Amino acid sequence: MPEIPEMERYRQLLTETVLGKQIKDVTVLRQRSINLDIDEFVSSATARVIEGVSRRAKYVVLHLYGGFFLLTHMMLDGRIFYGITGQSEGLPGKPEVIIDFTDGNSLFFCDLRLGFLHLVTREGLNDTFSDLGIEPLSDEFNFDNFTGTLKGRRGLIKPLLMDQKLICGIGNAYSNEILFAAGILPGRKMPTLQEGEIRTLYEVIPRVLRKGIEHGGYIEEQFASWDNLTGGQNSQFLVYDRGGQPCKVCGTTVTEMKLSGRWTYYCSTCQK
Ligand SMILES: [Zn+2]
Missing domain, CATH: 1.10.8.50 (Helicase, Ruva Protein; domain 3)
Known part of the structure; x- marks a missing residue:
């Protein structure tokens, strides 16, 4: 299961690639990977701009304009891939959720299985993080x-x-x-x-x-x-x-x- 270095690597790469980009469309190929009805999930995320990327423990969060967050956990096998919209070559596994951006690139969330991509509010984010212990690369780790x-x-x-x-x-x-x-x-x-x-x-x-x-x-x-x-x-x-x-x-x-x-x-x- 990916740990801090792997998820921090994703945070860095997502910051380099999708920060500031606008979501054009979302395709959900596996209902169990998300937390809402597909229609609600897609309409809530579409047209929003990625305003920030952060990591907490083994979670990575895409901050969307308007107070929404896409929260992802890879569990055992989950992988994220960035490429041209519509491509299937080079994907690290079976795509379950695809986020297309207005610039012609996409994020592919593959093989999540027990992992997930959830759309949550600030409250949902805080609930998820409420049980977590000390973050070892933060100032609270003294x-x-x-x-x-x-x-x-x-x-x-x-x-x-x-x-x-x-x-x-x-x-x-x-x-x-x-x-x-x-x-x-x-x-x-x-x-x-x-x-x-x-x-x-x-x-x-x-x-x-x-x-x-x-x-x-x-x-x-x-x-x-x-x-x-x-x-x-x-x-x-x-x-x-x-x-x-x-x-x-x-x-x-x-x-x-x-x-x-x-x-x-x-x-x-x-x-x-
Ligand atoms: Zn030795």
């Missing part, structure tokens, strides 16, 4: 808030990092990478972490996520035919999805195991 949110937790550190109500936007791939960067084994219980380890963890979280953004995230499919950066993170992972291969730092074989139901990767030499 050491006091970080320790405060983990205080008294008795669980394993990796599932805690992935708990969207504590810290949002981190999933299975980057939690493995963050714990490797911090030198902490994913199966450690929160109360066993020393103060120095918590400090290190706090410092590496934004660093690992920002590196992921710089490398274009790990989604393999291009956003547009000219997009050569997206997916660059795949060759950068140090432990994630590298079970049985040598650790890039010390050469020890990377361990792959299931922890709380999720595939987990670590180096038993670099992590304690």
Whole structure:
């Protein structure tokens, strides 16, 4: 499932491509991908200008003129593609919602499955975000808030990092990478972490996520035919999805195991 670096990459690309553009038409090919009747969805979005693009946790939001928002979540397989209206070549999957702009380009929302593209008001947006924890690349992510949110937790550190109500936007791939960067084994219980380890963890979280953004995230499919950066993170992972291969730092074989139901990767030499 795309995490902060992947969704931040989409935010950057959408800002570059559709900010300021006017929606000419909307085609809904799968009712379950949206939250309203198709007619209402289409008529509410059509003719509006995209006034802003933002990201919160694993959501990306297109801000429409007049106080409406298109809120999208990719879940497991969702992909967004930008191209010429009417084209089908190069699409990363089956289009479910297509937004055409007056300049002859379109956004294709493909393979959303459990993901979605919802049209909401400011209130709907706030409701969706009300349960989310601290945003790790924002100012609210300071050491006091970080320790405060983990205080008294008795669980394993990796599932805690992935708990969207504590810290949002981190999933299975980057939690493995963050714990490797911090030198902490994913199966450690929160109360066993020393103060120095918590400090290190706090410092590496934004660093690992920002590196992921710089490398274009790990989604393999291009956003547009000219997009050569997206997916660059795949060759950068140090432990994630590298079970049985040598650790890039010390050469020890990377361990792959299931922890709380999720595939987990670590180096038993670099992590304690
Ligand atoms: Zn190692």
